[in-house]
Amino acid sequence: MIAYVVRRILGMIPTLVIVSIVTFIIIQLPPGDFFTTLQAQLAETGSGQDTETVKKMQERYGLDQPLHVQYLRWVSGFPRGDFGWSLEWASPVLPIVLKRMGYTILVGGLSLVFMVGVAIPIGIYSATHQYSIGDHALSFLGFLGLSLPGFLLALLWMFFGTVVLRIPVGGTISRHLADAPWNLAKILDYLNHLWPPAVVLGLASTAQLQRIMRGNLLDVLGQQYITTARAKGLKERTVITKYAVRVAINPLISVMAMEVPKIISESTVVGIVMSVPTIGPLLLRALLSQDMYLAGTFLLFMSLLLMVSNLLADIALAWADPRIVYT
Numbered sequence: 001m002i003a004y005v006v007r008r009i010l011g012m013i014p015t016l017v018i019v020s021i022v023t024f025i026i027i028q029l030p031p032g033d034f035f036t037t038l039q040a041q042l043a044e045t046g047s048g049q050d051t052e053t054v055k056k057m058q059e060r061y062g063l064d065q066p067l068h069v070q071y072l073r074w075v076s077g078f079p080r081g082d083f084g085w086s087l088e089w090a091s092p093v094l095p096i097v098l099k100r101m102g103y104t105i106l107v108g109g110l111s112l113v114f115m116v117g118v119a120i121p122i123g124i125y126s127a128t129h130q131y132s133i134g135d136h137a138l139s140f141l142g143f144l145g146l147s148l149p150g151f152l153l154a155l156l157w158m159f160f161g162t163v164v165l166r167i168p169v170g171g172t173i174s175r176h177l178a179d180a181p182w183n184l185a186k187i188l189d190y191l192n193h194l195w196p197p198a199v200v201l202g203l204a205s206t207a208q209l210q211r212i213m214r215g216n217l218l219d220v221l222g223q224q225y226i227t228t229a230r231a232k233g234l235k236e237r238t239v240i241t242k243y244a245v246r247v248a249i250n251p252l253i254s255v256m257a258m259e260v261p262k263i264i265s266e267s268t269v270v271g272i273v274m275s276v277p278t279i280g281p282l283l284l285r286a287l288l289s290q291d292m293y294l295a296g297t298f299l300l301f302m303s304l305l306l307m308v309s310n311l312l313a314d315i316a317l318a319w320a321d322p323r324i325v326y327t
Contacts, residue, residue: 001318005311012307016300023299024071027292033063034087034290061087074293083300084293088286093297100279101301103172107278108263110195111202112256119206120249123213127221127248128240138210145207150266153200154273161196169196170275197276201266205259212255216248249320257313261306 032040035054058064062073074084083093122142126135161169168174172193177186220226221244229239268280279298286295 001315005315008311008314012304015307016304019303020075020296020300021071023296023303024074024292025067027287027290027295027299028067028070030290032290033058034292035063037288037290061085070292074296083297086286086291086294088289088291088294093294096282096294097279097297097301100277100282100298101305103276104264104267104278104280105305107194107198107201107267107276108260110198111205111263112259114199114202115206115209115256115259119209120213120245120252122210124217124240124245126210126214127217130218139214142207142210145203146211148204149269150200150204151269151273153203154197154270157196157200158273168193172276193276197267197270197274197278200270200274201263204266205262209252209255209259213248213252216251217244220244220248246320250317253313253316253320257309260309261302264302264305 035057039054055064062070065073077083081094083097085091086093086096089096122138126138129135158169161167170193172190173186174189174193177189180186221240226239226244229243230236264279266280267278268284270276271278271280272284279302283295283298285291286298
C-alpha cells in the first residue's frame with residue numbers, strides 16, 4: 001500500500017505540470033491582459049488610462065513578454081512557494097489562495113460528512129424497505145433534491161432564515177461580532193454560519209448518493225452469499241451491516257471522490273448568494289479581470305485537490321473491501 005501511495009503521489013507531479021500549461025494557455029486565450037481590461041472598465045465610467053501608461057505597466061509586470069516566458073516566470077517560483085503576484089489585489093497570490101482554499105475545504109469537508117451521514121442511512125432504509133411508504137417518500141425527496149440547483153437552495157435558505165427564523169444569514173460571522181475577540185460566543189456564531197453553506201452544497205449530492213446506495217444495496221441483497229448468511233441463522237442486522245453494506249458502499253466511495261469538483265463548481269454561485277468566502281467568487285472575478293496568476297493558481301490547487309481526493313477514495317476502497325489489494 002505504501003509503495004502504491006508513493007507512486008500515485010509522484011504521478012501527480014507530471015499531471016500538475018500538464019494542468020498548469022493547459023490552464024495558463026486557456027487563461028491567456030481572451031484578447032488583452034489585466035491592464036487592458038482595467039483600461040476598458042475605466043473607460044466605461046468616463047475615466048481611463050492613456051496607452052503609454054498601460055504599456056509601461058505591462059513592461060513592469062512582464063505582460064509584454066511571449067507566452068512561454070510568462071509561463072516559465074510563473075512556474076519558476078513554485079519551489080520556493082512563489083505563485084506570482086495578484087495585480088488586482090496587489091498582493092502575493094499564495095496567501096489569498098490559501099485563505100479561500102482553507103474555507104472551501106472546511107465547507108466542502110462538512111458537506112461530505114453531511115452527505116455520508118444522511119445518504120447512507122437513507123439508502124439502507126430505502127433498500128431494506130423497498131416499495132414501502134417510507135421508501136416512496138424518501139425517493140420523492142431524493143428526486144426533489146436532484147432537481148433543485150444549489151443557488152435556488154441558497155436563496156430559499158436566505159429567505160427562510162431572514163423572514164421566518166429572523167436570524168442573521170450569509171457571511172461567516174454576525175456583524176456585531178466581526179471585530180470582537182475570539183471567545184465561545186464568537187465561535188458558536190461562526191459555526192452557526194458555517195453549516196448552512198455546507199448543507200446547501202451537499203444537499204443535491206446527498207440525493208444522488210442516496211439513490212446510488214439504494215440501488216447498490218438492492219443488487220447486493222440478491223446475491224447468493226447474502227442468502228447463505230441468512231440461512232446460517234445470522235441476524236438480519238448483521239447480514240445488512242457486516243456483509244451487504246460493506247460491498248454496496250464501494251461504488252459510493254468512488255462517486256464521492258468525483259463530488260469534489262462538483263462542490264467546488266457549486267461553491268461559485270452559492271458563495272455569491274450567501275456571501276461566504278469560497279474560492280468560486282474570487283476565481284470568477286480573477287478570470288473576468290484576467291488576473292492570470294491568481295486564476296491559474298486557483299485552478300492548479302483545485303486540480304491538486306481533485307487528485308488528492310481520488311487518492312483518498314482509492315485508499316478508502318481498499319479499507320472497506322478486503323478483496324482490493326494495491327501493490
